Amino acid sequence: MKKSCSFILPLMNIFPSRRLCLAGTALILLLSACNNPTTPFAADTTVDSIWADSAYQRAKKAEFYYNNNLRDSLFVQVKEDMEFDKEHKQWDWYYYSWMLLVNKCTFGGDVKRALEEANLMHTDATKRNNAYGLALAKYTTALVYACQENYEEATIGFKEALRRYPKDCDPSVLFVIYYYYSSTLEEKNDQESNEEVLSLWKAALDKTFQESDKYDDTKALWLYQYYKALFGYHFSQKDLVQATADLDSMQYYVEHSGNTVYGVTYLTGSRSKLALASKDYAKAISYNNKEYIESKKLGPTIYIKAVERRAEILEAMGKYREALMLRNEFERLKDSLNQVDSQHELNEMTKRYELDELRSQQEKEKGELKQRQMNFIVAFAIILLIILFIVSIIRHRSRLRLAQEHQKLIDAYKQLTIANERAEESSKMKTMFIKQMSHEIRTPLNILSGFTQVLTAPDVELDNETRAEVNERITKNTARITELVNKMLELSDASSTSVIEKKDNISVEQIIISAIEAVGMSSYKMIDFQSEITPKASNVTLLTNYDQSVRALSLILDNARKFLQKPTGEANGQSMGKIRLMVRLEKDKNIVFSVEDSGIGVPPSEAEHIFEEFVQLDSFYEGMGIGLTVARSITRRLGGDIVLDTTFRRGARFIMTLPLS
Structure with a gap:
């Protein structure tokens, strides 16, 4: 035995x-x-x-x-x-x-x-x-x-x-x-x-x-599995008559093995699949209704197959709008099923490539902070001894000096506290950036996948309005993915100190025109945009890198666009604000590009902080806090610079300088 x-x-x-x-x-x-x-x-x-x-x-x-x-x-x-x-x-x-x-x-x-x-x-x-x-x-x-x-x-x-x-x-x-x-x-x-x-x-x-x-006791179970495999074979051979007989055998053995909910659901789904292949859409949708109800009890892994099959049946019946809704539901379920794995992969990637670096950086910053505090404590003790010594000679002057030194220590400590907070903020922003990029890329990919399945389905007929809408959304999400990838590539190069090769003799006007086109400024109808160039500057030719110069200027223009005040009534024609680009020649050595906007402005205390990676002073506005970082990196590697004009009060003004040669 x-x-x-x-x-x-x-x-x-x-x-x-x-x-x-x-x-x-x-x-x-x-x-x-x-x-x-x-x-x-x-x-x-x-x-x-x-x-x-x-x-x-x-x-x-x-x-x-x-x-x-x-x-x-x-x-x-x-x-x-x-x-x-x-x-x-x-x-x-x-x-x-x-x-x-x-x-x-x-x-x-x-x-x-x-x-x-x-x-x-x-x-x-x-x-x-x-x-x-x-x-x-x-x-x-x-x-x-x-x-x-x-x-x-x-x-x-x-x-x-x-x-x-x-x-x-x-x-x-x-x-x-x-x-x-x-x-x-x-x-x-x-x-x-x-x-x-x-x-x-x-x-x-x-x-x-x-x-x-x-x-x-196991005969019914094993014969069910055999006929399940046999059905797959006959269905792939398009032998629908024999496939029907296989399903009848499967049903017999499902009943004799206890009518498990898994077996019944799989059998119902197979009958719906077979009816769809036979173009008996009424029977297909009838079986799918049962499969749809039962599969919900078994969790998303099985339910998603019923949703996908339902979309296929509706597409075959010509009900494209309902099919499109189910395709979107399918993508949502698939995204939900992969969310745990995706999050696990993201966490593993973060641990592998970021966590050790962030922890070591934080420990280093804490150590430096403690050392500075210790140094200041020692310095403070020395100053106190000096002050006590001076008190015996000139009491009034000693008191005044003590007050001044004490204030300096307070200011220095405040600066250290601010620096530490910014370091912690930068660490959090890096982690948020990784998660945001994962979400930002997956969302347009899911949209593209859904529309592509609908458009490539056999016998799809869409009216012109729907086709135009689908085309617009595909184009928009494709451009969105491209822009995200470009920003990632630029960010990876932002910390480089290598000099960019200057190989192009290009006019100032051409740089301005190309940057305005790159931002698409003409498409923002509610923005009052003006550009001015002095006669001396208009006749100047720069020895620079054309693509990088245009990119740096377009990033400054795009930053100005994003931080305009939101309109209170676009419907009645109210303007979102003003952007002004002014270009002049400085001492026959440099070209100065001045970009002004009437937006929310930047506090003078943040004049350097805003050029750091992932810094966003107001999360209400779009972006990931890397545009100004990339723009300054490019400009400095071209021999110029970008600074914030802290004297400007009606919004924000950024000054970009490029050398003539």
């Missing part, structure tokens, strides 16, 4: 093309009751049955940890089980426990360890000449390759696992291998080989269930 270890498979495939491997979908293993609980996989009269039963009980506990995703407990249990099995020569249970560990690593995304453990299992089984261990080693290796979409290596591994699988071992693991082998061939689109594998699988099922009745 054999001890049965039945594998209950999930209702969906686990390959990365369906994004379920990373979502945590995995094999669910359960030990089933049997007539002889003391015998392992194969009858073995040479091994004490007590040890075999103990190995079985240990494996049952490990499978409990596996099924409930208790990874740490599973790894500890497997290590103990393998030591026990090795000591008492329970080799089938030994390799079975090892397989649990490898599969958990595979479905947990730890591919490197999964391959290492599978190779160690193969080496160990080869040394012991254990056929069952060799079969499991080939199977686990193939499963890793399948999850990595390396279907060529995966098919070779599954085929070798079937060849090596001992005939006298429990067939449950054999059926699992057939299931994943068939799924891999379906992903690979190798229908000829898949047909052969399905035929071999069916023969193995028939042989198992005809020769013995001890697997009756």
